[in-house]
Each structure stands twice: as C-alpha cells, then as structure tokens.
Amino acid sequence: MADLRETLERELKLSTGERFAMPDLGGEAIATRVFVSTYHDTPEHRLARSGLTLRYRVENGRGRWQLKLPRGDARLELEADGSARTVPPRIAGLLPALVRGTKLVPVARLRTRRAGLRVDGAEVVHDVVSVLDGQRVSRTFDELEVELIEGDERTLRRLEKALRRAGALDGEARPKVFRALDLADPLDVHGVPAGSSASAHLAAALATQYRRLLAHDPGTRLGTEPESLHQLRVATRRLRAFLRAGRPLLDETWADELRAELRWLGGALGPVRDLDVLLEHLRVEAEALDGPDSAGATTVLSALGRERTTARRRLLRVLGSSRYLALLDRLESAGDPPLATPPPKLVIEDIWRAEHARLRKTVARLGAAPEDEELHGVRIRVKRARYAGELAGLERYVRAAKTLQDVLGAHQDSVVAEERLRRVGTSHPDAAVAAGRLVDRERRRRVRGKRDWKKQWAALSKQAKKV
Numbered sequence: 001m002a003d004l005r006e007t008l009e010r011e012l013k014l015s016t017g018e019r020f021a022m023p024d025l026g027g028e029a030i031a032t033r034v035f036v037s038t039y040h041d042t043p044e045h046r047l048a049r050s051g052l053t054l055r056y057r058v059e060n061g062r063g064r065w066q067l068k069l070p071r072g073d074a075r076l077e078l079e080a081d082g083s084a085r086t087v088p089p090r091i092a093g094l095l096p097a098l099v100r101g102t103k104l105v106p107v108a109r110l111r112t113r114r115a116g117l118r119v120d121g122a123e124v125v126h127d128v129v130s131v132l133d134g135q136r137v138s139r140t141f142d143e144l145e146v147e148l149i150e151g152d153e154r155t156l157r158r159l160e161k162a163l164r165r166a167g168a169l170d171g172e173a174r175p176k177v178f179r180a181l182d183l184a185d186p187l188d189v190h191g192v193p194a195g196s197s198a199s200a201h202l203a204a205a206l207a208t209q210y211r212r213l214l215a216h217d218p219g220t221r222l223g224t225e226p227e228s229l230h231q232l233r234v235a236t237r238r239l240r241a242f243l244r245a246g247r248p249l250l251d252e253t254w255a256d257e258l259r260a261e262l263r264w265l266g267g268a269l270g271p272v273r274d275l276d277v278l279l280e281h282l283r284v285e286a287e288a289l290d291g292p293d294s295a296g297a298t299t300v301l302s303a304l305g306r307e308r309t310t311a312r313r314r315l316l317r318v319l320g321s322s323r324y325l326a327l328l329d330r331l332e333s334a335g336d337p338p339l340a341t342p343p344p345k346l347v348i349e350d351i352w353r354a355e356h357a358r359l360r361k362t363v364a365r366l367g368a369a370p371e372d373e374e375l376h377g378v379r380i381r382v383k384r385a386r387y388a389g390e391l392a393g394l395e396r397y398v399r400a401a402k403t404l405q406d407v408l409g410a411h412q413d414s415v416v417a418e419e420r421l422r423r424v425g426t427s428h429p430d431a432a433v434a435a436g437r438l439v440d441r442e443r444r445r446r447v448r449g450k451r452d453w454k455k456q457w458a459a460l461s462k463q464a465k466k467v
Helices: 153-165 176-181 198-222 227-245 252-286 292-319 322-332 348-364 372-392 395-427 429-466
Strands: 005-016 028-041 053-059 062-071 074-081 105-119 122-133 136-148 168-170
Touching: 005 153, 028 122, 028 176, 062 198, 062 227, 105 176, 122 153, 122 176, 136 153, 153 168, 198 227, 198 292, 198 322, 198 348, 198 372, 227 252, 227 348, 227 372, 252 292, 252 322, 252 395, 252 429, 292 322, 292 395, 292 429, 348 372, 348 429, 372 395, 372 429, 395 429
Parallel strands: none
Antiparallel strands: 005 074, 005 136, 005 168, 028 053, 028 105, 053 062, 062 074, 105 122, 122 136
C-alpha cells in the first residue's frame, strides 16, 4: 500500500446559528478553497450504509481519489492519485466485501467553498456546500468543522466552547454525502422499541453486527493498524453468540449453518488477532530485560512477528475467497432471519437468563483451585452471557461481565503466551534464557488472574440478582 497516503481525521462538526459570528480565535487565516467532489457507491449505497465514503475530488485542476474508513471516534482517510474514470487498484482492493461484484457509480456531486483559519494545531473552517444536479444547484447547506492537525483533545474542546459562545449549535454528525443523499448515519443505531418481540431484538442485533463487520473489513485488508481486525473479529464473535443464544427463535438449520461459516471465518481472524495482542504485551515485558537477554527478547519478538505474517497471509486468502463473499450474502438477510415454527413463547430476557444459568453452573462446578483450562471455560461462558445481556439491554450486567471477561482473558493470554514462548525458546537456543524470563513474568500474571477473578464474579452475580 506504498502509494496510498493515510491521514487520521479527528474532527468536530457544528452548525451556524442565526446569531453566529466567527469569533477571534487568533491563529492564521488559510487560503479559501473551492473543490468539487464526486461520490461513488453501489446503487444500494452499501459503502455509505457501512459508514464509508469514496470520492473523486478535483481542486485547482488536480484530481485524487479519497476513501474514508471508520476508526473509533475518528476516520481514516486514504488518498491516491488517479484518473476520474477508474478507482485506483489500491483502493478498489479494499472494497470487494462491500461491492461484491456490483459496479461503483457516481451517486452525488458536491461543490464546497471552504474558508477558515489554523489555530493551535487545528483547522477551524466554514464550509458552504452546493449539491449539484448537472450544472444546476439543487440545494445548499453549510457547516462548521474543527479538525485536529497537531493538537490534542483539549484543543478541540477549547475551540468548541469558543465557537458555541459565538452562537454555533450542534451540527450534523453525518458526512456531507449522507446529507446530500438524505441517508441516516449508520453509526446512529436506535434501539428496538419497547415491547418488541424477542425475534425483533435478535434480528436488529444481527443486522447491526453485519454492518460493523462490513465497516471494518477494508481496514483489516489494509492492515496498517490492529483495531480494524479486532473490531471485525468482535463482530464475528457477536454474530455467532447471538445466533447461538437465539437458536430457539430461529430456523435451526439456517442458524447452525451460518454459525459454522462464522466459526470458519473466526478461525482465520483469531490467530492474527491473538498474535497482535501477544506481541503488544511482550514488547512491554521485553523492556524489563537487560544485557544479553535483551537481544534474546528481540529474537523472540521477531519469531512471533514471522508467525503473524504467515497468519495474515492466510487471513487475506480467506477474505479474498468466494466462500467469504457467500457468507456475506447470507448475512445480508440476517436482519430478517427465518424463524422457528411454531415460534416459542420467549421474551428477550429469557435468552439471557438461560445463558447466565449455564455460567452459574459452570462456576459452581469449579474446585477451590481451578485449572487453567477450567477458567478458560468460565471465560467462554461469561462472554456468551455478556452478549445475551447486550441483546436484553442489561447495561450494568454487561459492564460487570466485561470486567470479569477482561480478568479471565488476561489469565488465558498468559497461558497462550507461555506456550508460544516455550516453543520459540526451544527452536531458538540463543533466545531460550530470555524466553524463560518472560515465561516467569507470565506465570506471575496468571497468579494475579486467579486471585482477582472471584471478586469480579461476585460483582457480576450481584448484578444478575438485581435483574
């Protein structure tokens, strides 16, 4: 991806109220800009509905392609030069999960006049946007943006306060093309109305996770940071958990087949994500080693890095396969899933109660000093109960379950880390001592996990009783 330029955008959008006047913020004025952006999408707006935007922007006679991907509270902008007629291969190669053989077409054309200033590492701009229909302006709107260039979150909030004192109001969170096309923000997910059936709750949850899976597929293919892969894996896990928990509500054959395919996808995502987590952790641990062991730790990290490279190659083959695209086609209908006949008389809380009961029985079977594998089993049960709690909207229970899951997850991570470190130490004798010292640190982490999990289990049990 060497010919792609990446920029992480962190911005705040406001609107100009009737009494707004740009305050004196200091800084330096930036040259007024005028650019025309032609947005491309599938006819069904699959990119937009997944929170992505693809446009060809022309400014001062020069054109470039820009793809924006969701990344937490920010957006990652990828930019590449190219002809207006063809999406550059480096960008097109990130979109097969969304496009799926459909031709990308122009869906909107906007002309923007931008004026503003740069202050304290941020740009404060006023955009006047014209929606074009051929050469005709069909309508206009404007917005204020504060975009961090070098500043921090405090800069963003300070500038926001100054603009609001000058009359600025809450702005549209939607990107400009969403406003032009009158599309809802896909990240603005509303809950299911009170009194809805359990199957309606389940269908909405499946549809949400499918959208999140699509939103993080391009970032996973890009591979420049681990968060996209993490979110893609989380969406896959939630889909599996929801299908499992909601099995009594669904056509069993449909649900079981879909879960099996999601398990296959998870089998490709898991090794890469696990190595991301392990490498991040061990880089910190390795800093505590000195002398010859420091060089040995470098060997350990290099060996694990090669394992990750191999696992990522396999993952990219999976994401490029027809089987994966067929899975996405099946998930697209998950927002209206085939239901069991006759439908069971269940409310959504019943699904959570069943999962929590299984968790409680698993914990009750533990001895005074549970084995590592037994605690791993508890972690799996906690995760399932947490996701069932999400379906039921049990926010406090979900928070407590996540805390327990994190404690048990750190414990399991230490088990996996020791296994991998022993394998690397065996195959690389020059790193054996460093690997052994790192194993000792993992064992101490495991002792902390075994000490702390019971406290968190008590907190989760307390929340369950309140429900």
